[in-house]
Amino acid sequence: MAAPLITAIMPGRDWLSLLRPGDWLCAGIALIVVGISYPLLWQGGNAEKAVVRRDGALIAELPLTLHKRIEVDGPIGKTTIEIEPGRARVLSDPGPRQYCVRQGWLTRPNAIAICAPNHVSLSLSGPAGGAGHNDSVSY
Amino acid sequence: MIPSATERHTKRHIELTVTADDHRVARYAAAAIALTVAEAAIPSPLPGVKPGLANIVVLLVLMRHGWADAAWVSLLRVVAGSLVVGQFLAPGFFLSLTGALLSLAVLAPAMHLPRRWFGPVTLSILAAFAHIGGQVLLARLWLVPHDGVFYLVPVFATTALIFGIVNGLIVARLIIPKPSQS
Known part of the structure; x- marks a missing residue:
């Protein structure tokens, strides 16, 4: 210096x-x-469970840790839901417009795919108490 | 706190002795307040994302004159700075105060780190993170009682890191030429 x-x-x-x-x-x-x-x-917490409902009634609640497919019978046919570690999607649905199928993989808590024609919904829930009290969150 | 002048011949019996220490603290605080005001003019994308230039002064005082002086300058800066900017007792003031207090609390032990290994940049980074940590905590507890506040933490942390380093480098640079130091 x-x-x-x-x-x-x-x-x-x-x-x-x-x-x-x-x-x-x-x-x-x-x-x-x-x-x-x-x-x-920035993940908004991890999604922990996949919640499947028909007519608003709980059909299945599955942890997002396994590989699994489940089928739900609705008024117009079968809705197939696929679960993988950390994510879930509607694999197939008899609805005419396929909105819930095209939504693809859901990964974030409170994300929801609704197959209205078949009265089935798939949503992800996060850690209890967190943002879980929202009706829905869109990303 | 630090009166500018006391007349000997006034009839009031208030006599405030102003020591050299007071003058020094006042000078540094004035510099810090000026930086706060200047900084308030910089547009910011988010409240809380700002350079924190006044911390340069606080760190400089910390390294030259010790923690007590730094605490004086820091808190005077918060109070007077918020008065000037028009934020006194507004939420921003309490955020600023919490940040300053936590920052000082972290600096108290951190300043005893071996100087050979840890320079002003370390202190600056620690202070910046303490600052933002205190603010986020207060915001979560009081202003926005929802975990959504933490969504902004990465942005704040990035800002703290960048300006922590930059401010620390400036302090390091300012400290060198002081002849009495070396």
Whole structure:
């Protein structure tokens, strides 16, 4: 630091020299914390269960940890629901417009696919007490 | 708190002695308040996402004059800064105050980290995270009693990291030329 005042004011090239080993460590840890916070907090919590209803009545409540297909009989036919770890979808439905099928995989808590013609709905529930009190959330 | 002048010849019997310490704290606090006001003019996408330039002054005071002075400057900054900006006793004031208090609480032990290994950048990062942590906590407990607040944490944390490093570097740079330091 030959001319300290000038180096203090001028945007110098040796900014990195101001960082001490512990600073790198601290910044590194902070960066990891920031990195983790994104997936952790931007998922809105993990969906834990798939809830299948017909005419509003509970048909099945399945944890999103297994591979499974279930079939639900409705007024116009069979609705097939597929469950995989962390996600669920309506695989097939006899409804004319296929809205609930085309919605694809549901992954977030409170997401819902409604097969209205066949009176069947598939929704995901998150951790109890969280955002579980909403009627529905669209993403 | 820190009166500018006390007349000897007034008939009132109030005499406030102003020490050199008071003057020093007042000068630093003024600088911090100026930065707060300047910063309030910067448009921000989210309340809470701002550089926190006043923390440069607080850290500088911490490293030069110790924790007590830094606490004075920080809290004076919060109170006077919010008065100037028109936020006194508004929610923003309490958020700011909580952030400042938690930040000071973290800095108290952190300043004793070995200086050889940990420079101003570490202190700045810790202070920035404490600041935002306190604010989010207060917001969750009081202003928005819903876990949805935590949805914003990644954004705040990213801001804290970036400006924590930048402010810390500025402090490190400002500390070098002080001849009495080396």
